[in-house]
Amino acid sequence: MTTADIFKIIALFMALNAFVFSVYFLDKQAARHHWRRTSERTLLALAFVGGSLGAVCAQKLLRHKTQKEPFRSILRAIVVFHAAAALLLSAALGCVVLG
Template sequence: MQLGQPLTLFLIYLLFNVVVFCVYWWDKQAARDGEWRVSENTLLTVALFGGSLGAVTAQQTLRHKTRKEPFRSILMTIVAFHIVIGIFWLAAPAGTTMAALEALGLR
């Protein structure tokens, strides 16, 4: 299976978001136990690099950093950015996405 195939990309995306959820869970547990925490910059960075679904899911299900500003606003901006990127990707003419992946050396 080639990396450019939609199912493979979806599975990589899903796996990454599960990892991001786990990072948020780990930080929540550390907050409860008074242990070493994951920095907010790290939490936001993993969300920015494709883990926004896992980040928001963890935030809502674990009730983690739901009221903390500016963290909450920055995370929602990342989510909005990912939605816009997704809309452009879905609306792109056929073949454009594969050409972009080939240009990046991912196919």
């Protein structure tokens, strides 16, 4: 994997999380103005496919769905899953590079 490939992956990750943040922002605006909302299932699915960082940032900065259960717990579980997957992936890549 080249440095350019790594930068492409990082850029895609950042773009996905910016998109997820914007979806949470739009849902917060919809809540304030009594417009049609984005389903919790969709919000959690976006977090699960890689946008958990954007989802958590939106939740904290926008104070959106901070008290809603089980949404909050499910999002927390997704973050833990992503952290564990990242650690396992980095360990596996480290073994490949070193071995």
